[in-house]
Amino acid sequence: MTPRDPARHPPALTPGYFSSLHRAPRAGLIALDPEAADMRGPVFGAGDIGPMDGDLIRNAARPGGTALGPRIVVHGAVLDEAGRGVPGALLEIWQANAGGRYRHARDGYLAPLDPDFAGAGRVLTDADGAYRFDTIMPGAYPFPNGPNAWRPAHIHFSVFGWSFAQRLVTQMYFEGDPMIAHCPIVATLPDAEAVEALIARYDPDRDRPMDARAFRFDIVLRGRRATPMEGVA
């Protein structure tokens, strides 16, 4: 496994995001030997995906119903750092509803719950590393982080590749959203290039006409370390 580049990720302690103040380890990470990072993680497969798990518009709706909000398709590829598709990667997805409210006991935001939306999904990448799910555009919402802080519209992703060293939890934002520039959690990212990597692009070629707009979000996981033999080839 190629080593993780810490400069690509937010540091643990980011004072502008208040929740990190008490939860960030201060001692610094201790490196493991490379063999430890090459250990395989758990294997997931088609049996872990329910028939409606990739359709957040309908998977918690009443019979015949659909979730409120702009209908969208989110798709892309899970790749490794060499650009190779990662087949069989498991993606767990969660998001707020169109009003910016999560279906969660601890979310007390003013916006109402949607009786037809839970905001949970799960998909697997195909042989080429491609994935796709249907959902609605989540709303922005405020969160307690100083006098006035808002999250841009976003979708949470949890990703399993073939190795546990690839394990990744992140968030996807939407092209053109003016709230991205104001978010203290986005601001934990080290630079503009890292922010860009989390922004899904409108992808009209994959729209479903008269149905849903498409957004593309590619995810890159750590790759295999090149062995000396591969280098010789």
Next chain:
Amino acid sequence: MKETPSQTAGPFAHIGMTPGERGTRGIAPLAAREGAGAAVTLHGTLTDGENALVADALIEAWDAGGAWARCASDEAGGWRLDIARPDAPFVGLYIVARGINIGLHTRLYFPDTDWRADPAMARVPEDRRATLVASGEADGAYRLDIHLAGARETVFFDV
């Protein structure tokens, strides 16, 4: 290509990662991966740098043999999960939560193994090794209290 950057899991990760808990629904929970060994219970508390209990974390345990299990920390900051006891002297633990910008990797070492001889332990300063070693309990469970920060901060690894 560069790795996709990490972002916090936030406080509502149960929706996607432990569906059915805390008023969430929509998909079935992801089934644990059973390993070859007999199941063993691991548990403990999770606290932050101010010794406050962390009630919104997700903790995963895994081993190189393919066993994997996860749980959410409960309202009292407790965590508990069952996983096959591995051949190795440890299981890997992975923790995400609100306020954790990039998932934390640590290990739970079983006290009844030769954990002192494990190569990773040689990299850990001697006075911090105890933060990784569970205590055995009368009922066969193992307890490890995890401290995200503070005087007893757990050792976290760059995996």
